[in-house]
Amino acid sequence: MSSHTYILHSKALNKFYNGACHEDLEQRIENHNAGTYGTKRFTSITQDWVLFLKIDCDDYAHAIRLERK
Numbered sequence: 001m002s003s004h005t006y007i008l009h010s011k012a013l014n015k016f017y018n019g020a021c022h023e024d025l026e027q028r029i030e031n032h033n034a035g036t037y038g039t040k041r042f043t044s045i046t047q048d049w050v051l052f053l054k055i056d057c058d059d060y061a062h063a064i065r066l067e068r069k
Contacts, residue, residue, distance in 0.1 A: 003059055005066040008032065008043070009052040016052065017043055020063035025054060 003022040008029065010017070021028045029051060032043040043049060057063040 003057045003063040005055045005057060005063045006051060007053040008049040010046045010048050011050075012046045012048050017049065018067055020057075020060070020067040022060040022063065025051070 003020070004025050005020045006018065006025060006028075008017045008019070009015070017032075019028070029049060031037060032049050033047045035041075035044045035047070038044065055063075055066060057066065
């Protein structure tokens with residue numbers, strides 16, 4: 001399974017969100033849009049998140065390091 005650092009964009013908010021994952025990225029975006037990660041999370045504010053940028057990483061630790069930069 002590959003790891004990714006990603007940036008999502010919400011047109012409604014005109015905001016970006018960056019994250020990292022080691023699961024299916026399309027499923028991860030669907031989960032963000034469905035509010036799966038809780039109502040107090042930033043991505044739960046809206047349901048129109050779309051992928052803006054994806055960076056494939058060698059492993060999850062690398063994806064996390066990129067996310068935090």
